[in-house]
Amino acid sequence: MGDEYEYGVVQGSLKLKKGRITKPSKSKSKKSKKSKSSIAQETPEEPTRQVKTEAELKHEQMLQKRKLEQIERQAQKSYRDRVKEFNEKLENTPEQHDMPRVGG
16 A cells, blocks of 8 residues: 555556445425426516616716717727827837846
């Protein structure tokens, strides 16, 4: 036994637990499904309609307005202009891996 663990490697097949592994019976779940379906048939559910508040409606309108403004801004610039601005932005920002020179 000490020989097997000498180098941290155990050779051979996996040793599984002996005995049968059985799945739990589904008789309980069948009963619960029947009872749920019978309850659903007895009580008709009314479709619930959620009404949005003024604040929620205003919030959605503002989001839609901002989205339209952003689309308009992007449509005004050509691809070349966007690439040019991006390159300028990259030139102006310092590189992350550059170390500032300290001392002389």
